[in-house]
Amino acid sequence: MREKLIQRYTPPERANHWVVAIAFVLLALSGLALFHPSLYWLSSLFGGGPWMRILHPFIGVVLALSFVALALRLWRFNRMSKDDEQWLCQIGDVMRNRDSKLPEAGRYNAGQKLLFYVMVACVALLLLSGIVIWRPWFAGAFPLVMVRLGAVIHALSAFVLIAGIIVHIYAAILTKGSIHAMVRGTVPQAWARKHHPAWYREMTEGSNR
Amino acid sequence: MPLQSLDITRRSATTTPSPSQRQTEEVAKLIDTTKCIGCKACQVACMEWNDTRDAIGDNHGVYDNPMDLTENSWTVMRYSEVETDRGLEWLIRKDGCMHCADPGCLKACPAPGAIVQYSNGIVDFHEENCIGCGYCIAGCPFNVPRLSKKDSKVYKCTLCSDRVAVGLEPACVKTCPTGAIVFGSKEDMAHHAEGRIADLKERGFANAGLYDPAGVGGTHVMYVLHHADQPELYHGLPKDPSISPLVSLWKGVTKPLALFGLGLTVLAGFFHYVTVGPKEVDEETESS
Numbered sequence: 001m002r003e004k005l006i007q008r009y010t011p012p013e014r015a016n017h018w019v020v021a022i023a024f025v026l027l028a029l030s031g032l033a034l035f036h037p038s039l040y041w042l043s044s045l046f047g048g049g050p051w052m053r054i055l056h057p058f059i060g061v062v063l064a065l066s067f068v069a070l071a072l073r074l075w076r077f078n079r080m081s082k083d084d085e086q087w088l089c090q091i092g093d094v095m096r097n098r099d100s101k102l103p104e105a106g107r108y109n110a111g112q113k114l115l116f117y118v119m120v121a122c123v124a125l126l127l128l129s130g131i132v133i134w135r136p137w138f139a140g141a142f143p144l145v146m147v148r149l150g151a152v153i154h155a156l157s158a159f160v161l162i163a164g165i166i167v168h169i170y171a172a173i174l175t176k177g178s179i180h181a182m183v184r185g186t187v188p189q190a191w192a193r194k195h196h197p198a199w200y201r202e203m204t205e206g207s208n209r
Numbered sequence: 210m211p212l213q214s215l216d217i218t219r220r221s222a223t224t225t226p227s228p229s230q231r232q233t234e235e236v237a238k239l240i241d242t243t244k245c246i247g248c249k250a251c252q253v254a255c256m257e258w259n260d261t262r263d264a265i266g267d268n269h270g271v272y273d274n275p276m277d278l279t280e281n282s283w284t285v286m287r288y289s290e291v292e293t294d295r296g297l298e299w300l301i302r303k304d305g306c307m308h309c310a311d312p313g314c315l316k317a318c319p320a321p322g323a324i325v326q327y328s329n330g331i332v333d334f335h336e337e338n339c340i341g342c343g344y345c346i347a348g349c350p351f352n353v354p355r356l357s358k359k360d361s362k363v364y365k366c367t368l369c370s371d372r373v374a375v376g377l378e379p380a381c382v383k384t385c386p387t388g389a390i391v392f393g394s395k396e397d398m399a400h401h402a403e404g405r406i407a408d409l410k411e412r413g414f415a416n417a418g419l420y421d422p423a424g425v426g427g428t429h430v431m432y433v434l435h436h437a438d439q440p441e442l443y444h445g446l447p448k449d450p451s452i453s454p455l456v457s458l459w460k461g462v463t464k465p466l467a468l469f470g471l472g473l474t475v476l477a478g479f480f481h482y483v484t485v486g487p488k489e490v491d492e493e494t495e496s497s
């Protein structure tokens with residue numbers, strides 16, 4: 001019996017996601033090199049310190065633009081519901097893989113939605129603070145105290161975002177089949193029924209099953 | 210630029226000890242604002258020795274020229290007309306790097322070895338290691354480093370580290386016609402200042418004093434001021450400078466802690482995977 005597949009991501013959505021992902025990895029590597037001396041060697045990956053310093057903010061702009069496009073595509077699927085609050089209260093069950101005890105998730109579960117908003121906030125903060133500390137172009141136009149504040153906000157929101165993305169990547173590794181969803185676009189019906197039952201019903205309603 | 214490469218107490222973005230086998234004597238430059246006549250010979254000598262040339266600027270109707278420190282003007286004279294209890298006074302201050310004992314620029318710099326502090330106290334930029342991020346500008350409590358438009362490296366007064374290394378005084382000291390700038394061990398300079406201050410007090414400057422701000426651990430460029438109680442009169446010389454709390458927050462223990470946190474998150478994921486395991490679609494339950 002051949003498994004029935006459901007489309008989860010269209011080709012443009014997938015391309016958009018991976019542009020964001022590649023930009024993020026480059027930004028995290030170059031940013032961490034500046035963040036702490038123990039990681040300064042990462043600057044070699046970008047052709048040395050000055051090149052890394054030059055490239056980072058431009059990659060940042062690529063990330064910000066592509067992230068806005070992706071976030072707009074996915075915004076309507078990320079509204080929180082009452083069930084989502086209950087889901088978050090049962091985070092212990094999530095961690096222990098007792099998924100059958102959880103309220104039914106829609107296209108995204110509450111954890112994914114929460115992370116979505118964390119990413120939106122962090123990217124907005126990173127873009128704004130990044131512009132304030134961007135030399136030689138913009139930083140000179142701001143008072144020193146704002147540049148200092150910008151640096152703190154940038155480092156802090158980068159930390160939160162990187163931690164969030166570690167969770168995001170781990171969740172993708174943990175939930176077998178989701179990487180395929182973002183690479184090839186489809187998921188088996190059984191996958192949808194288990195991980196996103198409400199979405200599964202929505203997608204299959206009216207059609208024979 | 211360095212010559213005393215073996216006597217480094219601190220090096221930017223470096224967590225292990227720098228070559229610090231020898232301890233050289235702590236030096237200081239003492240600028241006596243009460244003796245300065247504002248002739249700018251020191252400004253010229255600085256450019257001569259360091260071979261820097263600033264662009265010809267505009268006349269702003271004041272003596273200040275250029276109007277601010279630049280990547281080519283590592284020292285500028287600041288002229289302030291102020292009303293004090295003594296009437297109208299013309300206060301002149303030679304501005305430039307203060308060579309803090311606790312340098313905010315060095316603390317902020319992310320590039321290993323772009324900023325060093327020699328054991329004699331001089332804070333020096335090694336431009337070949339500089340990546341041009343400008344963090345030092347945000348770190349400095351005196352607003353001194355300047356980013357070059359030509360090469361995107363930062364420049365500032367070196368306290369003539371090259372001259373000092375071979376036993377000479379800085380170029381500005383050598384040239385000052387009134388003896389308003391003197392150079393020597395920090396101890397001797399503090400002692401010299403005491404004599405000057407006693408003299409000034411005798412002559413009616415009750416608040417004369419030494420500017421060697423403790424908030425940055427003291428400085429290796431010090432001022433004798435007629436109004437040490439109001440350093441702001443001298444073109445906004447900060448009264449109690451210190452590294453901004455924002456910079457300390459940004460560059461303090463938070464960083465290693467944050468890295469530790471990220472590492473821990475990755476490890477937590479790994480151990481969750483090898484203990485609890487992945488979320489898979491279970492064949493049996495699905496077929497029922």
Ligand code: HEM
Nearest residue numbers: 027028031034053056057060061126127130133134155158
């Ligand atoms: C959104 C647009 C972004 C802009 C305009 C931007 C800009 C900047 C700038 C100007 C710097 C200073 C160094 C340099 O000039 O290269 C910097 C540092 C940094 N950036 Fe970004 N960035 C952006 C996004 C990001 C993202 C998404 C991350 C995280 C993955 C990130 C992580 C960092 C880190 C960790 C630092 C070092 C902070 C420190 O030294 O404490 N940036 N960024």
Ligand code: SF4
Nearest residue numbers: 318339340342343345
């Ligand atoms: S501009 Fe150069 S010296 Fe200043 S903090 Fe950045 S790398 Fe260090």
